[in-house]
Amino acid sequence: MYRIGEVYQKIYNEFLKNNFDSARIETEVIITKTLGIDKSVIYSFPEKKLSVKQIEKILKNFSLRIAHFPMEYIFCEKEFFGLKFYVDHNVLIPRPETELLVEEALSLIERNGITSFADIGTGSGNIVISILKNIKTKLKEVFATDLYENVLKVAIKNAKNYGLLEKIKFILTDKLKYFIDNKIKLELIISNPPYVTLKEYKNLQKEIYYEPSYALVTLDGLKFYRYFSANGKKVVKEGGYLILEINPNLFTKICDLFTNESYRIYKIIYDYQKLPRGIVIEVLK
Numbered sequence: 001m002y003r004i005g006e007v008y009q010k011i012y013n014e015f016l017k018n019n020f021d022s023a024r025i026e027t028e029v030i031i032t033k034t035l036g037i038d039k040s041v042i043y044s045f046p047e048k049k050l051s052v053k054q055i056e057k058i059l060k061n062f063s064l065r066i067a068h069f070p071m072e073y074i075f076c077e078k079e080f081f082g083l084k085f086y087v088d089h090n091v092l093i094p095r096p097e098t099e100l101l102v103e104e105a106l107s108l109i110e111r112n113g114i115t116s117f118a119d120i121g122t123g124s125g126n127i128v129i130s131i132l133k134n135i136k137t138k139l140k141e142v143f144a145t146d147l148y149e150n151v152l153k154v155a156i157k158n159a160k161n162y163g164l165l166e167k168i169k170f171i172l173t174d175k176l177k178y179f180i181d182n183k184i185k186l187e188l189i190i191s192n193p194p195y196v197t198l199k200e201y202k203n204l205q206k207e208i209y210y211e212p213s214y215a216l217v218t219l220d221g222l223k224f225y226r227y228f229s230a231n232g233k234k235v236v237k238e239g240g241y242l243i244l245e246i247n248p249n250l251f252t253k254i255c256d257l258f259t260n261e262s263y264r265i266y267k268i269i270y271d272y273q274k275l276p277r278g279i280v281i282e283v284l285k
């Protein structure tokens with residue numbers, strides 16, 4: 001029979017040996033989330049006995065984590081914009097930088113009286129759901145799209161959890177194809193498309209390789225921006241906007257794609273490291 005304090009020590013030592021940056025936090029999270037307890041239990045009651053079943057569960061989750069499987073996928077949960085989202089290996093784990101795009105969308109929608117928008121490549125649905133949970137004005141038409149059915153299923157599950165299923169039209173489509181085919185015009189498109197280049201993809205931290213590559217990589221990181229530049233005006237009304245998350249390393253090249261008679265760079269969104277992480281593009285008359 002193991003005690004919680006001993007289990008803590010063994011797991012902590014393994015994380016340390018394997019050079020995990022935050023061995024203490026990793027250990028706490030594995031134990032507390034697996035058992036559904038507060039971390040104070042570990043430190044206040046180290047003699048607390050654990051059942052064989054509890055130990056097995058902790059070790060299973062520990063073995064995933066030590067292999068760098070993301071904690072968010074182990075416990076199927078990620079917090080984004082103050083909301084909890086279900087996540088699994090089908091979808092990208094939402095990143096804090098993307099919250100800056102949501103903030104921008106909220107203020108743009110409210111300032112301009114926007115009533116229709118689409119979240120392209122919705123993933124877990126984190127962007128569209130965060131907007132709908134926080135918007136103060138009335139929206140008429142909201143779409144969330146993705147190329148993959150397994151991804152849309154996750155977004156739909158999250159929308160259901162937040163009681164938003166009736167408010168969002170989930171569409172399985174490639175980029176803007178559905179809107180172009182059906183001649184649907186919107187006031188705003190928001191998207192965090194795959195933007196890591198193949199070259200960059202070879203040098204990332206181990207956890208990222210457990211995330212779906214279709215959510216992250218394109219050959220030169222520009223594929224979606226070229227497409228949005230060529231097709232955005234077909235879908236976004238004149239005077240409307242595109243809010244796009246971008247790869248800071250491709251900032252100039254992406255701006256060049258939207259500096260012409262059809263578009264104007266309206267705003268640059270800088271992230272917490274002061275890197276250009278997003279752009280707001282205005283569709284010109």
Ligand SMILES: C[S@@+](CC[C@H](N)C(=O)[O-])C[C@H]1O[C@@H](n2cnc3c(N)ncnc32)[C@H](O)[C@@H]1O
Nearest residue numbers: 092094121122123146147174175192193194215
């Ligand atoms: C970087 S992830 C963004 C996920 C989520 N919106 C977020 O911000 O965390 C890119 C998303 O685009 C989707 N995607 C990839 N290719 C696509 C395509 N051709 N058309 C539509 N969505 C696509 C992926 O499945 C993935 O969910």
